[in-house]
Amino acid sequence: MNKPLPLATPTSEPFWEGLRAGEVRLQRCNACDRWIFYPRSNCPGCLSRDLAWSTVSGLGQLHAFTISRTPTAVFFTDEVPQKLAVIELDEGVRLTTTLVGVEESAIEIGMRVEPVFEPTDGGEGVLLRYRPTA
Numbered sequence: 538m539n540k541p542l543p544l545a546t547p548t549s550e551p552f553w554e555g556l557r558a559g560e561v562r563l564q565r566c567n568a569c570d571r572w573i574f575y576p577r578s579n580c581p582g583c584l585s586r587d588l589a590w591s592t593v594s595g596l597g598q599l600h601a602f603t604i605s606r607t608p609t610a611v612f613f614t615d616e617v618p619q620k621l622a623v624i625e626l627d628e629g630v631r632l633t634t635t636l637v638g639v640e641e642s643a644i645e646i647g648m649r650v651e652p653v654f655e656p657t658d659g660g661e662g663v664l665l666r667y668r669p670t671a
């Protein structure tokens with residue numbers, strides 16, 4: 538079964554392009570220096586449209602998580618239990634993702650995590666997952 542995939546927009550395409558290149562890219566506001574995620578056309582802090590893309594380490598810490606023992610949609614039946622997580626990047630923005638490469642018992646709020654660039658089943662895209670730092 539083909540899983541639903543994110544659809545890039547002109548605003549978000551640099552983020553997805555970064556993942557395909559093995560990089561995490563975030564927007565930053567040139568007017569107030571705020572880091573921004575998710576991709577937008579205007580800064581959520583000062584409404585400026587003067588935003589620029591920067592490549593960041595992608596490192597951060599686990600802010601929140603939950604284990605879903607029933608699939609969140611039929612497409613994800615093969616991924617149960619899903620380790621759904623909110624990561625706070627070192628730049629201060631938060632993103633929702635899935636933890637991989639970690640046992641449930643080893644998951645701790647605040648643990649350091651690093652990005653995993655996971656090619657989609659069809660190979661046409663890359664998704665951003667997270668795992669504990671080595």
Ligand SMILES: [Zn+2]
Pocket residue numbers: 566567568569570571580581582583584585
């Ligand atoms: Zn701003």
